[in-house]
Amino acid sequence: xxATGFRRLWDxxxxxxxxxxxxxLRFSWSESDLALRGWFxxxxxxxxxxTETDRNGNRYAWWDAGTGPAVLTGSHFDAVPHxxxxxxxxxxxxxxxxxxELRAEGFEPARPIVIGAFTEEEGGRFGVxxxxxxxxxxxxxxxxxxxxxxxxxxxxxxxMRAAGADPDALGPDPERLASIAAFVELHVEQGRNLDAxxxxxxxxxxxxxxxxxxxxxxxxxxxTRLPDRRDPMLTFAFAVLAARKEARRAGGLATVGRVExxxxxxxxxxxxxxxxxxxxxxxxxVLAEILGGVTAKVAERAERDGTRFAIAPxxxxxxxxxxxxxxxxxxxxxGGVPVLPTGAGHDAGVLAAHVPTAMLFVRNPTGVSHAxxxxxxxxxxxAGVDALAAVLRDLxx
Amino acid sequence: xxATGFRRLWDxxxxxxxxxxxxxLRFSWSESDLALRGWFxxxxxxxxxxTETDRNGNRYAWWDAGTGPAVLTGSHFDAVPHxxxxxxxxxxxxxxxxxxELRAEGFEPARPIVIGAFTEEEGGRFGVxxxxxxxxxxxxxxxxxxxxxxxxxxxxxxxMRAAGADPDALGPDPERLASIAAFVELHVEQGRNLDAxxxxxxxxxxxxxxxxxxxxxxxxxxxTRLPDRRDPMLTFAFAVLAARKEARRAGGLATVGRVExxxxxxxxxxxxxxxxxxxxxxxxxVLAEILGGVTAKVAERAERDGTRFAIAPxxxxxxxxxxxxxxxxxxxxxGGVPVLPTGAGHDAGVLAAHVPTAMLFVRNPTGVSHAxxxxxxxxxxxAGVDALAAVLRDLxx
Numbered sequence: 001x002x003a004t005g006f007r008r009l010w011d012x013x014x015x016x017x018x019x020x021x022x023x024x025l026r027f028s029w030s031e032s033d034l035a036l037r038g039w040f041x042x043x044x045x046x047x048x049x050x051t052e053t054d055r056n057g058n059r060y061a062w063w064d065a066g067t068g069p070a071v072l073t074g075s076h077f078d079a080v081p082h083x084x085x086x087x088x089x090x091x092x093x094x095x096x097x098x099x100x101e102l103r104a105e106g107f108e109p110a111r112p113i114v115i116g117a118f119t120e121e122e123g124g125r126f127g128v129x130x131x132x133x134x135x136x137x138x139x140x141x142x143x144x145x146x147x148x149x150x151x152x153x154x155x156x157x158x159x160m161r162a163a164g165a166d167p168d169a170l171g172p173d174p175e176r177l178a179s180i181a182a183f184v185e186l187h188v189e190q191g192r193n194l195d196a197x198x199x200x201x202x203x204x205x206x207x208x209x210x211x212x213x214x215x216x217x218x219x220x221x222x223x224t225r226l227p228d229r230r231d232p233m234l235t236f237a238f239a240v241l242a243a244r245k246e247a248r249r250a251g252g253l254a255t256v257g258r259v260e261x262x263x264x265x266x267x268x269x270x271x272x273x274x275x276x277x278x279x280x281x282x283x284x285x286v287l288a289e290i291l292g293g294v295t296a297k298v299a300e301r302a303e304r305d306g307t308r309f310a311i312a313p314x315x316x317x318x319x320x321x322x323x324x325x326x327x328x329x330x331x332x333x334x335g336g337v338p339v340l341p342t343g344a345g346h347d348a349g350v351l352a353a354h355v356p357t358a359m360l361f362v363r364n365p366t367g368v369s370h371a372x373x374x375x376x377x378x379x380x381x382x383a384g385v386d387a388l389a390a391v392l393r394d395l396x397x
Numbered sequence: 398x399x400a401t402g403f404r405r406l407w408d409x410x411x412x413x414x415x416x417x418x419x420x421x422l423r424f425s426w427s428e429s430d431l432a433l434r435g436w437f438x439x440x441x442x443x444x445x446x447x448t449e450t451d452r453n454g455n456r457y458a459w460w461d462a463g464t465g466p467a468v469l470t471g472s473h474f475d476a477v478p479h480x481x482x483x484x485x486x487x488x489x490x491x492x493x494x495x496x497x498e499l500r501a502e503g504f505e506p507a508r509p510i511v512i513g514a515f516t517e518e519e520g521g522r523f524g525v526x527x528x529x530x531x532x533x534x535x536x537x538x539x540x541x542x543x544x545x546x547x548x549x550x551x552x553x554x555x556x557m558r559a560a561g562a563d564p565d566a567l568g569p570d571p572e573r574l575a576s577i578a579a580f581v582e583l584h585v586e587q588g589r590n591l592d593a594x595x596x597x598x599x600x601x602x603x604x605x606x607x608x609x610x611x612x613x614x615x616x617x618x619x620x621t622r623l624p625d626r627r628d629p630m631l632t633f634a635f636a637v638l639a640a641r642k643e644a645r646r647a648g649g650l651a652t653v654g655r656v657e658x659x660x661x662x663x664x665x666x667x668x669x670x671x672x673x674x675x676x677x678x679x680x681x682x683v684l685a686e687i688l689g690g691v692t693a694k695v696a697e698r699a700e701r702d703g704t705r706f707a708i709a710p711x712x713x714x715x716x717x718x719x720x721x722x723x724x725x726x727x728x729x730x731x732g733g734v735p736v737l738p739t740g741a742g743h744d745a746g747v748l749a750a751h752v753p754t755a756m757l758f759v760r761n762p763t764g765v766s767h768a769x770x771x772x773x774x775x776x777x778x779x780a781g782v783d784a785l786a787a788v789l790r791d792l793x794x
């Protein structure tokens with residue numbers, strides 16, 4: 001398809017939930033989410049697609065055709081706070097345009113094709129990423145999910161009810177999983193790792209989040225002699241630099257993006273600093289090497305600082321290898337496009353444990369993601385639509 | 398006096414504003430502050446002292462005697478959040494007990510002796526330390542003071558009105574300053590720098606607070622390649638360690654106790670980190686050396702990290718040298734006790750620019766201050782009362 005055609009549909013949602021920062025506030029079950037669901041329904045209606053919501057709040061548009069389990073494509077509408085436009089919505093917009101292409105050429109699917117819009121993929125409101133697909137897969141307890149709260153204290157259950165959805169229905173959905181023959185998620189690439197318009201995913205790196213707690217002793221910043229101090233801010237600062245160094249040495253990623261100091265006062269030595277380490281690597285051995293290096297070096301430094309250091313996992317996700325035959329088939333079908341891993345989690349990573357799953361990436365010239373600068377050219381997005389149409393044709397014939 | 402006598406009066410206020418942490422919530426104009434003011438009035442009444450509040454909310458108990466300007470002693474009731482029991486209240490309790498001693502021995506002052514309880518010395522509620530004495534000295538604009546807000550958004554003006562005080566009266570009070578012949582503040586020592594029951598202050602170290610801003614680029618923690626990152630958390634971490642190193646090298650103090658990251662999310666590289674540097678030193682040259690070292694080294698690191706670093710003063714307080722003749726006279730009077738500087742600010746530091754001022758310190762065995770562990774033995778506190786009585790006798794005869 002041409003870039004103009006992509007841009008025309010893309011622009012229909014460009015203003016929904018856009019903040020002054022240029023980024024998006026598109027939290028699940030919020031007004032902007034409901035506006036996007038309304039847009040989804042209108043697109044389905046315009047194409048004669050049947051809409052449906054599953055028990056976990058994921059929305060679908062069915063091209064009922066042929067027989068047997070369906071080919072599922074799609075992605076998510078929700079964004080991290082002030083995130084970019086492409087992460088998620090590109091996969092949904094591209095799906096509608098790919099259906100248009102298949103219809104324009106008179107393609108008659110041998111099995112249903114269904115477009116999905118999954119709920120709370122980012123965990124940007126309730127803290128658990130891929131919540132919609134994890135509930136479907138039965139790896140998140142529905143009671144726990146209902147009780148999750150957003151930063152304002154609203155539970156998921158209350159947010160769903162306010163949006164007219166039924167939180168009591170949340171739960172595993174094996175029938176839904178059984179109705180899917182294959183899932184293909186198209187997504188903007190997120191790290192300047194793709195130097196072609198379109199690529200195919202090989203794997204999602206193993207990753208984890210660890211909570212690091214640095215405990216010292218609160219004291220007066222103006223009077224406590226340096227040797228008498230037990231200042232956890234020093235140990236924390238060392239940990240930030242050590243994590244970067246270990247990741248670089250081992251060939252993975254490590255980030256400290258969140259920190260909380262107590263009492264967090266200018267003229268007081270902190271009594272405690274809590275920070276979160278996010279680390280990802282090409283394989284689990286490298287991830288373990290980074291974590292081991294950080295743990296050992298920071299423990300040593302804490303000894304010197306007279307502080308206590310503790311590190312505990314908050315989540316650990318093993319490597320996801322996408323279905324190898326599907327991956328190779330798609331890469332060949334698309335003319336030998338690059339095959340590359342990603343460090344980001346996706347609904348495709350959750351569903352890959354249950355159905356043959358693949359991902360298509362669209363080039364991101366800046367590599368920026370989860371921030372307003374995230375982008376892709378209209379030409380590359382149009383190439384992504386063409387690739388997705390080719391893949392759906394291949395899988396549904 | 399004996400330790401038991403000190404402990405008896407001390408215990409009367411030990412429970413006021415005490416939190417579960419063991420520290421104190423004694424914010425100015427709060428209920429616990431009003432309870433302490435009520436106790437102050439009761440102590441004054443029990444001794445036949447005349448009470449009075451000045452236009453800036455500082456409370457006084459007058460031993461009207463003799464003629465001419467008065468000898469002022471006292472300190473403050475307010476505490477930093479979850480601070481210790483001694484910082485402030487010790488100087489007020491000791492003042493009442495010193496009056497008792499002078500009376501017991503039949504001393505007849507040649508001039509009035511007045512006990513002061515100053516308001517918002519810690520800046521723990523409204524952010525400006527020594528607010529009561531700074532208003533008196535005319536170095537804080539009363540309009541600015543009235544508009545100061547606490548963390549809950551209540552202005553000083555509203556807090557005063559709610560406590561029955563009149564914020565419209567706030568302002569410079571030259572007549573009050575002219576009525577004081579000398580001021581002596583007794584205070585717990587705060588850094589394990591005093592190895593005798595009692596000492597005399599030489600000076601308050603020059604100190605300052607600088608706001609440090611580290612700006613980078615928000616990005617996805619799972620996908621952005623290390624060389625593509627502009628992560629301000631790295632530059633911040635370097636600054637924390639550099640500040641400590643520069644302070645140690647130069648012979649001063651530097652502390653980073655407060656930090657705020659944006660967006661402060663586990664899976665996002667921060668776009669900005671703001672942190673506050675508190676630094677103090679024996680003289681202004683050393684302070685300038687620390688600041689210069691930190692600024693140069695962090696700027697160099699920011700270059701490497703691809704981030705921007707800015708540092709701007711939020712407050713800079715020059716050295717306070719206490720009245721030399723008064724200091725030497727008191728040290729001799731007390732039998733050659735140690736003379737030592739402090740890194741902490743005090744109302745005595747503000748009033749020293751206007752009236753001959755001295756400080757007495759009571760030994761703090763742990764050196765802990767602004768935290769529940771702050772302390773002094775009953776014996777040392779009683780020795781402090783004796784020293785204060787001797788000083789008042791000397792100044793008021």
